Amino acid sequence: DAKTTQPPSMDCAEGRAANLPCNHSTISGNEYVYWYRQIHSQGPQYIIHGLKNNETNEMASLIITEDRKSSTLILPHATLRDTAVYYCIVRVDPRAGGTSYGKLTFGQGTILTVHP
């Protein structure tokens, strides 16, 4: 699986947009970009994923560059409850074959702190 690079920490003011960057310069054509977050003392929570098009759901938006080498997770109006570790993961589509079985490989993530 391709590796990702994320800043170790970021701050954001409550009510403002939080933009979390992720570099995945060695991503392959059959690999998706997934975002999970982990609030303190809880299990990771799925946020959003995409292949090459931008995606939006009720939680966030995912912007993937045209060359797919980087992406940005956007929380449009951050709240205190969005304080968490955010993981950007590149995941092979298991339908593409091979032995990776679509596994998630977590890195260190970005600690996002939302301030009042």
Added chain:
Amino acid sequence: EAGVAQSPRYKIIEKRQSVAFWCNPISGHATLYWYQQILGQGPKLLIQFQNNGVVDDSQLPKDRFSAERLKGVDSTLKIQPAKLEDSAVYLCASSLGQGKTQYFGPGTRLLVL
């Protein structure tokens, strides 16, 4: 819809003792995962089941760790004997199938003294 259930939530044991963790996945989810999360690190996959068969246990320390999912629903992860370095949070996750979105339980926090 009920989420992934895990028990116990916390466990403290002495080194060389045995411990077991239990996971009940979301109903209908065929794929079940066990992860180990050491403090300050991201979760690391230990084992993945598809129904009651193992599809990936490449990172499971098989000399001391074992896991089973006999009826393709609940799963148990066991450590015997435990070492100090096994202190971690053990997370269970499930998904409808391989490659589908994984949903995580709250985890079991293990402390080995």
